[in-house]
Amino acid sequence: MPKFLALDKVDRKLLNLLQKDNQIPTRTLAEKVHISQPTCLRRIRDLREAGVISADVALVDPFALGYGMLAFLEVSLINQSDEHMQEFEARMAKETEVMQCYFVSGEYDYFLVVHVIDMDAYYQFVRK
16 A cells, blocks of 8 residues: 655645745745745655655646647547557657547546647647
């Protein structure tokens, strides 16, 4: 059974604030959770080392780049062999329109979140 890190109320507040804005100054963060700045830095470092905070990323707004249409696609593969599924996943990873690709159970094999410029771009994407 996997071992989970026990988080206290302060750690949870820190994580909540960092998820909303990971650029928030440490001093401000410490003030918001009522701890000292060195304690705040140590807690964040510990959360990183434990793998609770796994990355610092920039979220790009696709609409600001002209991708005006968000589409959700359900995909069924004709052949569900490991080889075909790996091939499909590798191909989706290369498609710039695909923001997320989930392997799911049920009627469909995959669920895709796709950003495209417009309906024409959507039709071109699904026909690839």
